Amino acid sequence: MPELPEVETVRTALEPVLHGQQISTVRLTRQDLRWPLPRNLSAALTGQICGLPWRRGKYILLPLLPSGKTLLIHLGMSGAIRLYPRQPAHFGKHDHFSVELADGQWFVFSDPRRFGHLDLLESGKEDAHPLLSGMGVEPLSNHFSPAYLDRVLAARKQPIKTALLDQRLIAGLGNIYVSEALFRAGISPRRQAGNIVGKRTERLVPAIRATLTEAISAGGTSLRDHVQPGGEIGYFVQNLKVYGREGAGCSVCDKPIKMLRQGGRSGYYCPNCQR
DNA sequence: CTCCTGACCTGAGTGC
DNA sequence: TGCACTCAGGTCAGGA
Incomplete structure (x- = not known):
């Protein structure tokens, strides 16, 4: 969840x-x-x-x-x-x-x-604490910057989607928001992490920040289990552009959203808008 | 180190 | 109804 x-x-x-x-x-x-x-x-x-x-x-x-x-x-x-x-x-x-x-x-x-x-x-x-000691930066803090991202992604061979899920690099991203942030940044989830430099990290950092900030404002995303402690659901589902939308038209170009399995997990993207 | 796979666990959904 | 199968918002341990 x-x-x-x-x-x-x-x-x-x-x-x-x-x-x-x-x-x-x-x-x-x-x-x-x-x-x-x-x-x-x-x-x-x-x-x-x-x-x-x-x-x-x-x-x-x-x-x-x-x-x-x-x-x-x-x-x-x-x-x-x-x-x-x-x-x-x-x-x-x-x-x-x-x-x-x-x-x-x-x-x-x-x-x-x-x-x-x-x-x-x-x-x-x-x-x-062993569970916290290796964690990467908080993406909503000032320590998260294009320069930081350039540095931690450098020489990584894995796809950017997989790298962004690694809590040792960035703390808190999961399967939904990685897909959404990559869509927002116009970056393909298949691209090698080490190739995300310069203009691409400059787009990715604000894309991640904005995605998370807007999702927090909406109370999160309720797909299955998520409820707020008072019992309210989270309304960010309505703002999802790609996650879980395989086959639906891209909100920008109307071409179909594709599903992609990487590292055993499903991801979603627009092959036309994300390069 | 990096990268990949399997494992943990229950419940919901799908297809036969 | 039942059964078999797949999938799910996470992430650790183990091996190449």
């Missing part, structure tokens, strides 16, 4: 609800998701006060006081967080992790495929 815009949408919704709230109860129905969860997870959270949730790539990070720990959350492919004003009447079979806040609200993390993950780390030492 979630790429940067969906995760950011979730983070934004969590912020006013969690910030300053004490965790009164933790409900955990299994001791592993993608990997084994910290043994002491429930105990480490109970009684803690939530700080401001922030985001790194597709991870949500929630600082806790007074322990000085941070809860790391990854939604995997099918993870979703929902907020309820009081304890839900029924928990679903995939509601693996829930938290009751002091004001009675509930935070419920569900993840049917269990590719998501939860972990605890020391606040301030995020960069040392």
